[in-house]
Each structure stands twice: as C-alpha cells, then as structure tokens.
Amino acid sequence: MMTKPHFAFFDEGSKKEIRRTALKAVAIPGYQVPFASREMPIARGWGTGGLQLTLSLIGRSDVLKVIDQGADESVNAVSIKKLVQHTTGVSITEDTAAANIIQSRHRIPEKELREDQILILQVPNPEPLRKVEAREYLTKRMHAEDDYSGAWLLLFEQIMKYGRMSTGAEHPVYVNGRYVMTPSPIPRFDNPKMHQSKALILLGAGREKKIFAVPPYTDVKSMAFDDYPFAVESFEGKSCKLCGSTDVFLDEIIDPDTGERSYQCNDTSFCIEQLNKKEKEEVENSYV
Amino acid sequence: MSETPIVQVRHLQKQFGAGCPHCLDKESVYLEKNYCTSCGTVHAVRDVSFDLYPGEVLGIVGESGSGKSTMLQGLYFDGDMTAGEVYINQPGLAGHNVLTLSSQQKRYIRNNVYGMVYQNPVHGLKMNFSSIGNIAEKMIAAGNRHVGSMEKRGEELLKNVHIPLRRRKEEPQNFSGGMQQRVQIAKALSNNPPILFLDEVTTGLDLSVQASVLDLIKQIQRELQISMVVVSHDLAVIRMLADRSIVMLNGEIIENGLTDQILEDPQHEYTQQLVYSLL
Structure with a gap:
C-alpha cells in the first residue's frame, strides 16, 4: 500500500522545531544554534541541513531553485529538487530571479538577490575553530568569550606557509562584528555578497546539527590581517x-x-x- | 629593588574534596601528611601567602606532591582555587582580587601580563602548528593583527633562544625536548610580560641542554628585568636562578628567605634533609 507523503516530507512538529531554530539563528547573527537534525532519505553530509531548512520553510506558492557547485542540473541538485517537488508539488525554476527559495551548495548566485528571497546554504563543517580545537565544549566556550585567536592563527599559518591566505573556500567571516562564522564552502569570491545582503541567508549543517544565519542588511566582514588584506579570486x-x-x-x-x-x-x-x-x-x- | 610587590598572594587554598571538621586544623591527628583519613580530602595548597617583587626571581622548592604546581596552576588560572586572593600591581588591575575576575579578564591577564612555561611543552605549544605560529598565537590573542611585526618579533625571539631561523616554520613536534622547551620560552616572552612562571622547566632534559636553558632564562631575566616564579624540585636550579626561595611541604610554606640563606643554614627539619641530600 502506498501512502501519500506528508506535505514537505516532515511532520509539522519537526518543521516547527526547525523554524524555531532558524528564528533563533536570525536573532543572533552568526551564532550556531544546535538543532535535532532529522533522519532524511539522503545521507548526512550530502545537504541534509539545507534540505531540512528548505522543507521546513516551503509553502505551496513558493518557487524553488537548487544549485550544486553553481549548476542547476548536477545530480545532487536534481535529486534534491525531485524530493522537494515530490513531497510538496511546488514549482521549480532555474531562473534566479523567479525563485523565492534558493538552496545552494558552494555558490551564491551571480545575480544580486532581493529582499523577498531566501538563500539556504548547505554546510559540511560549520565550526571555524574546529581545526584548532577538537572539543565542542571548548569551541563553544571560545565563541562565548569572543576568543577567536585560533581562527586568526589558522590564517597566520597559511601566510607563513604559502605567503598568502590560501583559503580555497570557507574563508571565515565576522558577522555583525561579533560571531566568527564559516560561510559554508563558498569561494572567497562570494564572501562580499553576504555583506549587507538584501536576502535572508540561512545556513544548515545536517550532520553537525547546527543552523545559523545572516539576516538581511547585516555586516559580514572577511577576516584579514592589517598587512595582508582580504582578496577575492x-x-x-x-x-x-x-x-x-x-x-x-x-x-x-x-x-x-x-x-x-x-x-x-x-x-x-x-x-x-x-x-x-x-x-x-x-x-x-x-x-x- | 622596588618596595611594592608586583604580585601579592594571600591565603591561597586548594582542596580536593569537601573537607570535614576533623581536617580543619592543620595539626589534626586525622591528617596523614595533607590527606584527611576521615573524609578523604586532599589539602593540596594550605594557606599560602607570599609577595613577588618587580625584577626578582622567586624559587619554590618542595618534594613532589607538595603543592608547588597546583599553586602555580592556580596563579595562571589553569585551575580554580578553593579560596584566597591574588593581587597584581599593574595598571587597571591594582586592588582587584584577580581570582574572582571573569574568564575574559583572566584571559586578558594570561595574554598580556603573564607568561608560562610548562614542564611538558605539549601543554604550552600547539605541536602541529609552526614554531613561529605558536609564538604569534600569544600576540594574536593580545590583539596584534599585523603579520609582518609578529613575524619579526617571532624571529627575534627564536634567535634569542638559539633556534636556527631556517626551522622557524617547522612544527615543534619535530623538535627535540630541549628545543621545544626553548620555543615555549620564546612564546611566553612574546608580549614582554612583566611576570613569568616557570614550572619544572629543566626536568627531563639532559645536563648540557639543562645548562643552556637555565643560562637563557638567567640572561632574559637580567636583560628584561622580568619577575619570575620558578618552581622546581631541583635545588641546583633554584640555587642558580632564584634570589629568594620558598620551601613547600604538604601544601604549606615551611620556610622562606634568601636562597643562599636557606641552602647554607636551613631551619626546618625537612629543608635540612633536602639540602643535605643534595649531591
């Protein structure tokens, strides 16, 4: 017997919890809010964080666009689109301007986003301090105490080794002058697009069970030393x-x-x- | 030497366990050394008070388990103390018991006022980061955001501690124990801290390396006039470095005075035993 899936896959209680987490994330820009990541029909670490945000927010009248590495037609993007459409029946688009929910992996669209759009980014590793401190209770404490010397040290090491900041993606940013956030694996090229973005940016890490956000018109500053300024590719x-x-x-x-x-x-x-x-x-x- | 102490420690107390009426008194029959046989509490540091003056080197000797390191950890905020007060005579800190400050303020003190050299370099260094990065970490933590100036200062310090500059970008995990210890000293000195703690810095190093590390510390002290607290169970180290010394036993100070005086004319029974067992 085939039963009809619930609208947007999740039960309403789950969606409510995820939306609540997203609201808290918007209230504290850049702060990683823990949430109970749900089991999904795709493996954790393959976009489940972004997908859970999308499913919790989407309504019948929404238009969805999904990008993977900048492309609308790659396997991951197509599979996610299929799942969302199958469980909601919303219309799908490839046109950035036509969408009001854009789920993305690795890129922010070239076209400037508007106030009525939401950008959802899939994040594999949300913790910018993980490479200096493996223990979660200590990184949480470092965030709480505004102790980001570890994140600076990682950049310093790159300069010592390669003569420049060599972050290929995930160049850490200060959000609203307080929390340091990893902007998901977007190239440095896209970091400036987050600064004073008109669209709400939500970031979800399903495997790591964290949701964080950059609200519209928020300052996002890429970390850089006085004598080694931030530069895009x-x-x-x-x-x-x-x-x-x-x-x-x-x-x-x-x-x-x-x-x-x-x-x-x-x-x-x-x-x-x-x-x-x-x-x-x-x-x-x-x-x- | 100036008359006002740079650090004042008053009635420092650290106990592991709740304590009971039987072990409140230091002379209690229930106490077996610093262990209470009634409630199982260990009194690691008992009512320790001393002053550290600017530019002086204070030695702390005692057998293992006498509370030297626990006390030093307390001063450096690595561990919480049960009771007591510590005052630091520095701008903005005078008059405050620093043990009761917030963890951010404690971090500020650690990064700007204190330097620490641990017995085991694993505790003081990030073994898989470059040596120069390790030194820069302390400067970054103190607010420096200029790579050039940090690199320059790091190289200067590495030269001071006799580490060849061609190895500055190498990780301390590739270094010998003596070299790691010298990187740690360079890191501790990076912000010109007025106060430096040294915890058994030469233990575990071979004699020739010991001598060069001690030489280095002595030289730094002479040139920079840093106040130091040197913890060691090795009387030879204390004799070479310390102007004034404190002898600890079972968590208490049993003797204090000029190092020469203590070594030449020990008063307490334990100190006598300690000095006479010196080879």
Whole structure:
C-alpha cells in the first residue's frame, strides 16, 4: 500500500522545531544554534541541513531553485529538487530571479538577490575553530568569550606557509562584528555578497546539527590581517568563452587532448541568461 | 629593588574534596601528611601567602606532591582555587582580587601580563602548528593583527633562544625536548610580560641542554628585568636562578628567605634533609 507523503516530507512538529531554530539563528547573527537534525532519505553530509531548512520553510506558492557547485542540473541538485517537488508539488525554476527559495551548495548566485528571497546554504563543517580545537565544549566556550585567536592563527599559518591566505573556500567571516562564522564552502569570491545582503541567508549543517544565519542588511566582514588584506579570486583578463562575461566566478576547463585552457561561467543559469539576452538583441537588430 | 610587590598572594587554598571538621586544623591527628583519613580530602595548597617583587626571581622548592604546581596552576588560572586572593600591581588591575575576575579578564591577564612555561611543552605549544605560529598565537590573542611585526618579533625571539631561523616554520613536534622547551620560552616572552612562571622547566632534559636553558632564562631575566616564579624540585636550579626561595611541604610554606640563606643554614627539619641530600 502506498501512502501519500506528508506535505514537505516532515511532520509539522519537526518543521516547527526547525523554524524555531532558524528564528533563533536570525536573532543572533552568526551564532550556531544546535538543532535535532532529522533522519532524511539522503545521507548526512550530502545537504541534509539545507534540505531540512528548505522543507521546513516551503509553502505551496513558493518557487524553488537548487544549485550544486553553481549548476542547476548536477545530480545532487536534481535529486534534491525531485524530493522537494515530490513531497510538496511546488514549482521549480532555474531562473534566479523567479525563485523565492534558493538552496545552494558552494555558490551564491551571480545575480544580486532581493529582499523577498531566501538563500539556504548547505554546510559540511560549520565550526571555524574546529581545526584548532577538537572539543565542542571548548569551541563553544571560545565563541562565548569572543576568543577567536585560533581562527586568526589558522590564517597566520597559511601566510607563513604559502605567503598568502590560501583559503580555497570557507574563508571565515565576522558577522555583525561579533560571531566568527564559516560561510559554508563558498569561494572567497562570494564572501562580499553576504555583506549587507538584501536576502535572508540561512545556513544548515545536517550532520553537525547546527543552523545559523545572516539576516538581511547585516555586516559580514572577511577576516584579514592589517598587512595582508582580504582578496577575492582574481579572473583578470579572463572571460567566459560562452557568454563573454567578466567579473563572475569562472571555471577553468582544460581540454584533455590539446591541454588548452578555457574559462566559462560557474553559475550556469547566469550564463544561459546572458546568452539569451545576447540572442534577443541579435534578433531584434537583424529586423531593423 | 622596588618596595611594592608586583604580585601579592594571600591565603591561597586548594582542596580536593569537601573537607570535614576533623581536617580543619592543620595539626589534626586525622591528617596523614595533607590527606584527611576521615573524609578523604586532599589539602593540596594550605594557606599560602607570599609577595613577588618587580625584577626578582622567586624559587619554590618542595618534594613532589607538595603543592608547588597546583599553586602555580592556580596563579595562571589553569585551575580554580578553593579560596584566597591574588593581587597584581599593574595598571587597571591594582586592588582587584584577580581570582574572582571573569574568564575574559583572566584571559586578558594570561595574554598580556603573564607568561608560562610548562614542564611538558605539549601543554604550552600547539605541536602541529609552526614554531613561529605558536609564538604569534600569544600576540594574536593580545590583539596584534599585523603579520609582518609578529613575524619579526617571532624571529627575534627564536634567535634569542638559539633556534636556527631556517626551522622557524617547522612544527615543534619535530623538535627535540630541549628545543621545544626553548620555543615555549620564546612564546611566553612574546608580549614582554612583566611576570613569568616557570614550572619544572629543566626536568627531563639532559645536563648540557639543562645548562643552556637555565643560562637563557638567567640572561632574559637580567636583560628584561622580568619577575619570575620558578618552581622546581631541583635545588641546583633554584640555587642558580632564584634570589629568594620558598620551601613547600604538604601544601604549606615551611620556610622562606634568601636562597643562599636557606641552602647554607636551613631551619626546618625537612629543608635540612633536602639540602643535605643534595649531591
């Protein structure tokens, strides 16, 4: 016998608990609020934190977009979209502007988000101090006492070893001048997008059982030393080979046969939008 | 030497266990050394008071289990004390019993006023971080956010403690025990603390390394005029470093005075035994 799944998979009690946790997270920007991470039909560490936030917030009229590594069509994104649509029947979009809930892994969309949108990020390792202190009760105490010398030390070590801050992703940030937060594994390129973001940003770590948030219009400052300022990845002189965009996060693609390097937009929906715009212009011009 | 002490310790008390009416009195028949046979309480530190003056080196000797390290941990806030008062004569701290301050204020004192060298470098260093990073950690904790200045200061200190600069980015876990101890000393000195605690720093090191570490401490003390509390069970170390000494037994101070005086003319029975057993 097949029973119909409950709307948005969870029972209402679970959704209520997760929403309550999210509210507390919004009230204390950057603070990791513990929550009872539910069992999910996907494995922990594969986006269950983000998915639980999405399922607890979504309503029948919402429009959902899911991104994985900048792409709308990768396996993880498609599976998550299928699960949410199967249990809610909401409409799915790839258009950033059309969505009001955007669940993402590894990227913040290139297009600036609006006040009526919510960005949900999947976080594998929410604790910026874990590499200096393995014990949770001690990292909690360090957060409480505003003792972030460990996070600074990690950056100092990188400078000593590599001559620069070498965070590939998860470059730690101060939220609202108080809590240090790991912004999920987004590239440094996306860190400035969190600063004074118009959209609410919720971050969920399912395996680590933590939810935290950056409320709209909140200061987010990337950690940096006085003589080693924060810098985003540079794509100077490079542009997308498909749509020609500059000032976006580019993927480097190496042709396995020729060894030739080319670059294209990491955010696939942004790239398609640019291409469509260009095509439209070309068509309009050809009729004049 | 200045007349006002930089640290005043008053009636410091540390007991493990609740205590009972039988062990309140120090002379109680229920006490077997500092262990109460009635309630099982251990009186690790009993009513210890002393002063530390600016620029002086105070030695603390005593057999193992006499409460030396427990007392030092209490001063450095590594462990809570049961009772007592500690006053530090530094701007902003004078007149406050620092044992009752908040943990943030205690952290400020640890990072800015104190330096600590543990017997075991594992406690004082992050073994899998570079040596220069370990030294910088204390400066970062004290609010420094300038990599260049921290690197420069770190290199200066490593040079002072005779660690070749080419090994500055290596982790202390690759170093010998003596080298680890010297990195620890460099770290403890990074913020020019007015007060330095040394807990059995030479124990477990071979004689030639011991001599170089002691030499280094002596030199630092002469040049920087840091006040030091040196805990050791080794009278030779105390004789070489300390101007004034305290002898502890079963958690109490049984004798104190000039180091030479104590070593030449010990008054207490235990001190006599200690001095005469010196080879």
